[in-house]
Amino acid sequence: MTKVLLDTDTAALAAATATTNAAAASKATPVNADSFPIVNSASSNAIGRVTFTNFKAFLKTYFDSLYATIANPTFTGEIGIGSVNVSETELGILEGATLTTAELNYVDGVTSSIQTQIGNKANAANAALTGVATADRITFKQAKATVSAIGNSGSSQALNADNATIFTCSLTGNTSFTFSNFASGDSIELHAYGDGTQRTPTFPTAKTLYNAATIAYPTGTGELLVFTARHNGTEVVISAAGNYAAFS
Numbered sequence: 001m002t003k004v005l006l007d008t009d010t011a012a013l014a015a016a017t018a019t020t021n022a023a024a025a026s027k028a029t030p031v032n033a034d035s036f037p038i039v040n041s042a043s044s045n046a047i048g049r050v051t052f053t054n055f056k057a058f059l060k061t062y063f064d065s066l067y068a069t070i071a072n073p074t075f076t077g078e079i080g081i082g083s084v085n086v087s088e089t090e091l092g093i094l095e096g097a098t099l100t101t102a103e104l105n106y107v108d109g110v111t112s113s114i115q116t117q118i119g120n121k122a123n124a125a126n127a128a129l130t131g132v133a134t135a136d137r138i139t140f141k142q143a144k145a146t147v148s149a150i151g152n153s154g155s156s157q158a159l160n161a162d163n164a165t166i167f168t169c170s171l172t173g174n175t176s177f178t179f180s181n182f183a184s185g186d187s188i189e190l191h192a193y194g195d196g197t198q199r200t201p202t203f204p205t206a207k208t209l210y211n212a213a214t215i216a217y218p219t220g221t222g223e224l225l226v227f228t229a230r231h232n233g234t235e236v237v238i239s240a241a242g243n244y245a246a247f248s
Helices: 010-023 052-064 088-095 101-105 114-119
Strands: 035-040 046-051 079-081 084-086 147-152 156-160 166-171 176-180 187-195 221-231 236-244
Touching: 046 052
Parallel strands: 147 166, 156 176, 166 187
Antiparallel strands: 035 046, 079 084, 187 221, 221 236
């Protein structure tokens, strides 16, 4: 048997411990009651031992302060996954989601609000459009114009192309007609009915009135004169047709 002085011959102690440990029987699966030797720094470095029960308890306490437990972990701050940080608020949104992967992929490539995009689309049936609609080609069975009934024309009358494409009035004077919101490609029809006295309507001097010399202005009550105005991009071209007898 090797004898050593525990307080002075540390090299011999280490060698003896190694020899004893190497000669000891091996145990494949330690249990809680098993122990291993330690140098107790809290007791003048005296030799001591620690059971596996205490060692596991120590490790659990230590690692619990560093990492979340597996069952129902509670995280604070943000969770880092690769180069992405996920916050509690962001995870909360996903927690309430019921969509499938396929449904989520429907929004792939969307770069702006989906609701805004849908709101800017016209319904497939009975769509009410405002402003100017532009299309390369439109096929339809019937076009319905908006009609605005002016009533008595008076001495002056403004025809707003944003309000209608057909205007009707009773010529009650030598009315001066003007146009507003009338741009290139727009057209307006004016249906003027006689009041029993011959009237001579006029238009802005910047506009061109063709076949003015052949216009038969209404003299009888209810007789109709139709003016058609088209903006060709340079000027407004106005033509007239009549005198038509009123009918229903």
